Amino acid sequence: MLSIKDLKAEIEGKKILNGLSLEVKAGEVHAIMGPNGAGKSTLSSVLAGRAEYEVTSGSVTYEGKNLLDMSPEDRAREGLFLAFQYPIEIPGVSTTNFLKTAVNEKRKYLGLDPMEATDFLKMMREKMDYVEMDKSLISRSLNEGFSGGEKKRNEVFQMAMLEPKLCIMDETDSGLDIDALRLVSNGVNKLRNKDNAFLVITHYQRLLDYIVPDFVHVLYKGRIVKSGDKELAKELEVKGYDWIKQEVEANS
Amino acid sequence: MSDTQEVDIIDQVVSQEYKYGFSTDIEMETAPMGLSEDIVRFISSKKNEPEWMLEWRLKAYRYWLTLEEPNWQNFDLKPINYQDIIYYAAPKEKIKLDSLDQVDPELLKTFEKLGISLSEQKRLSGVAVDAVFDSVSIATTFKDQLYEKGVIFCAISEALHEHPELVKKYIGSVVPYTDNYFSALNAAVFSDGSFVYIPKGVRCPMELSTYFRINAENTGQFERTLIIADDNSYVSYLEGCTAPMRDENQLHAAVVELIAMEKAEIKYSTVQNWYPGDKDGKGGIYNFVTKRGSCEGAHSKISWTQVETGSAITWKYPSCILKGDYSTGEFFSVAVTNNRQIADTGTKMIHIGKHTKSRIVSKGISAGKSHNSYRGLVKVNKRAENARNHTQCDSMLIGDRSGAHTFPYIEINNKTAQVEHEASTSKIGEDQIFYCNQRGIGTEEAVGLIVNGFCKEVLNQLPMEFAVEAQKLLAVSLEGSVG
Ligand SMILES: Nc1ncnc2c1ncn2[C@@H]1O[C@H](COP(=O)(O)OP(=O)(O)O)[C@@H](O)[C@H]1O
Numbered sequence: 001m002l003s004i005k006d007l008k009a010e011i012e013g014k015k016i017l018n019g020l021s022l023e024v025k026a027g028e029v030h031a032i033m034g035p036n037g038a039g040k041s042t043l044s045s046v047l048a049g050r051a052e053y054e055v056t057s058g059s060v061t062y063e064g065k066n067l068l069d070m071s072p073e074d075r076a077r078e079g080l081f082l083a084f085q086y087p088i089e090i091p092g093v094s095t096t097n098f099l100k101t102a103v104n105e106k107r108k109y110l111g112l113d114p115m116e117a118t119d120f121l122k123m124m125r126e127k128m129d130y131v132e133m134d135k136s137l138i139s140r141s142l143n144e145g146f147s148g149g150e151k152k153r154n155e156v157f158q159m160a161m162l163e164p165k166l167c168i169m170d171e172t173d174s175g176l177d178i179d180a181l182r183l184v185s186n187g188v189n190k191l192r193n194k195d196n197a198f199l200v201i202t203h204y205q206r207l208l209d210y211i212v213p214d215f216v217h218v219l220y221k222g223r224i225v226k227s228g229d230k231e232l233a234k235e236l237e238v239k240g241y242d243w244i245k246q247e248v249e250a251n252s
Numbered sequence: 253m254s255d256t257q258e259v260d261i262i263d264q265v266v267s268q269e270y271k272y273g274f275s276t277d278i279e280m281e282t283a284p285m286g287l288s289e290d291i292v293r294f295i296s297s298k299k300n301e302p303e304w305m306l307e308w309r310l311k312a313y314r315y316w317l318t319l320e321e322p323n324w325q326n327f328d329l330k331p332i333n334y335q336d337i338i339y340y341a342a343p344k345e346k347i348k349l350d351s352l353d354q355v356d357p358e359l360l361k362t363f364e365k366l367g368i369s370l371s372e373q374k375r376l377s378g379v380a381v382d383a384v385f386d387s388v389s390i391a392t393t394f395k396d397q398l399y400e401k402g403v404i405f406c407a408i409s410e411a412l413h414e415h416p417e418l419v420k421k422y423i424g425s426v427v428p429y430t431d432n433y434f435s436a437l438n439a440a441v442f443s444d445g446s447f448v449y450i451p452k453g454v455r456c457p458m459e460l461s462t463y464f465r466i467n468a469e470n471t472g473q474f475e476r477t478l479i480i481a482d483d484n485s486y487v488s489y490l491e492g493c494t495a496p497m498r499d500e501n502q503l504h505a506a507v508v509e510l511i512a513m514e515k516a517e518i519k520y521s522t523v524q525n526w527y528p529g530d531k532d533g534k535g536g537i538y539n540f541v542t543k544r545g546s547c548e549g550a551h552s553k554i555s556w557t558q559v560e561t562g563s564a565i566t567w568k569y570p571s572c573i574l575k576g577d578y579s580t581g582e583f584f585s586v587a588v589t590n591n592r593q594i595a596d597t598g599t600k601m602i603h604i605g606k607h608t609k610s611r612i613v614s615k616g617i618s619a620g621k622s623h624n625s626y627r628g629l630v631k632v633n634k635r636a637e638n639a640r641n642h643t644q645c646d647s648m649l650i651g652d653r654s655g656a657h658t659f660p661y662i663e664i665n666n667k668t669a670q671v672e673h674e675a676s677t678s679k680i681g682e683d684q685i686f687y688c689n690q691r692g693i694g695t696e697e698a699v700g701l702i703v704n705g706f707c708k709e710v711l712n713q714l715p716m717e718f719a720v721e722a723q724k725l726l727a728v729s730l731e732g733s734v735g
């Protein structure tokens with residue numbers, strides 16, 4: 001589904017991704033872990049197409065297409081979804097209205113008619129259950145005045161509504177209490193199937209108890225320096241990142 | 253943003269045209285260019301007006317001659333040569349027809365193209381329309397049905413003949429010709445506009461609306477609208493307007509007067525989409541309008557709602573004089589400026605009666621190299637016990653080459669008054685746009701969505717039939733503003 005080869009990217013002349021490679025197949029869940037400043041958010045931004053980041057070399061193929069050639073909105077319409085580390089507020093625009101626009105823009109791109117209002121509402125109700133999204137929340141301005149947990153739940157709710165193929169979750173667990181973490185994870189687990197894939201970016205092993213990954217990668221200084229299965233996450237939990245840093249320094 | 257994307261957006265902007273920029277080729281009867289007493293007489297005689305009307309026009313004209321163009325605004329205004337304007341232009345053949353069958357098909361087509369259907373079958377149900385083309389009213393729909401309820405809705409030139417006592421009593425009563433430079437000019441040369449009278453106790457059964465179209469070259473449009481809502485009545489009125497794309501600036505100097513008697517309510521909405529000029533600021537309409545309503549009776553209410561997206565320069569302050577005790581004035585405004593457009597708009601709320609209330613919500617959006625100012629006065633007179641005002645002024649900037657300014661003036665002469673003012677300025681964020689993009693919403697759509705969210709409070713005030721149109725208009729006027 002996704003093939004990243006030797007990706008290098010920088011922002012304002014600062015090199016952040018330094019030759020990152022990763023293969024993701026449909027049905028897989030990949031966890032990406034790493035210390036602060038390793039480049040995890042940068043990777044998600046580059047995949048989503050944020051213009052500030054300049055890709056200086058390497059390639060990204062998504063569903064057989066050159067992802068880097070596509071506009072951010074087309075990437076989204078082709079099924080790439082990013083759950084933001086810091087979701088954005090849009091005053092005066094309700095989550096409902098926002099999602100109706102998003103769903104219909106995607107449909108337009110796929111050559112489909114806009115969704116009937118009743119079908120849309122039915123879908124909303126169904127998907128709200130995934131993360132126990134409150135009715136009153138979705139009629140309020142998007143993310144405005146939402147608590148940290150509500151914002152993250154809203155991200156997963158939007159993910160459910162847009163039915164993406166590749167879901168990138170950037171520290172969706174940060175700032176969540178244990179109950180919210182369970183809600184969000186349950187939502188994600190319901191969305192998992194053999195046709196989609198997840199890139200779960202996290203700082204802590206905790207989330208991976210709920211969303212069990214097939215692969216765990218450690219990102220450090222803009223490269224994947226170690227890969228393994230879920231046991232690697234547990235090891236990191238116990239030992240921290242220092243031993244990895246030392247390993248990397250020793251090899252370079 | 254990559255180079256290819258940037259080129260795409262520039263392409264779009266350049267190729268995108270003002271949707272209503274076409275002109276109609278039709279034989280016109282026009283007054284000779286320029287302004288003089290003879291022209292004033294010419295217009296009056298074209299309309300077959302009673303003597304008193306001509307006298308009033310002439311007084312206004314002579315007064316205007318003594319005035320100088322105002323210069324207190326904070327934008328540059330090239331001096332207007334008033335001798336280079338044609339003050340009267342009307343499609344030939346007709347003055348006023350009994351039936352739409354007799355209207356020139358070319359004109360019907362023009363309005364059709366503007367989305368205003370005058371033909372019986374396709375009319376927007378629930379909305380009566382008066383269509384004004386250059387200096388004359390072409391047709392008014394649903395007139396008879398309204399008249400059955402006692403509602404008078406017709407061209408003001410027609411009202412002068414059919415209901416002279418009402419016109420004579422109220423014209424100039426809220427905006428006297430001595431009010432300002434452009435109101436004096438308008439009184440001298442106005443050629444048409446709408447007249448509305450709602451009798452006591454009647455709730456007008458449909459939305460009334462006037463559609464103004466400037467078509468002829470080198471002409472100015474000077475219409476006059478007069479709306480009287482008698483005791484316990486209600487009316488909702490909407491005006492819309494467009495003009496062809498031309499390289500010269502054209503002057504539109506209208507006067508609107510509203511009178512609300514005891515417990516009457518007038519809702520006046522404007523969707524202003526005059527040609528704004530091109531992206532370098534060439535051409536476009538000068539929209540210099542005096543709009544004022546008087547809450548004459550106790551418990552009366554006047555609400556102004558405006559969505560201003562067009563015109564090279566918009567300069568207007570729809571105001572309320574709150575004379576009746578417990579009367580209410582409201583002003584809800586969205587002003588969008590892009591490219592080189594200028595808007596200097598706001599309101600005046602004059603509290604005279606006791607327990608009067610006013611509310612001001614102004615949303616200014618500036619993009620390109622445009623300038624957008626809110627200018628408003630809240631005045632509480634000595635005897636206006638317990639007056640209340642709440643003002644909220646929000647500005648949104650798109651890009652970093654536009655300007656937003658706020659000039660709130662407050663004059664309080666009664667210590668029981670409670671006046672509150674809130675203001676904010678925000679910038680449309682790249683983060684917001686990217687967030688939308690990431691959900692599959694393109695940049696133009698995203699700007700439309702964000703701006704519509706910002707203006708929601710005002711757009712909610714518009715009659716249903718027009719709210720959707722207005723939303724689209726906002727998005728269209730900002731096309732190409734982010735890139
Ligand atoms: N807009 C920016 N301008 C300059 N440096 C940035 C910017 N965004 C991120 N960085 C830097 O890039 C590095 C990687 O950041 P990020 O991808 O956010 O890391 P992570 O998500 O792994 O914590 C950090 O050193 C950060 O300071």
Ligand SMILES: [Mg+2]
Nearest residue numbers: 040041085171
């Ligand atoms: Mg991060």
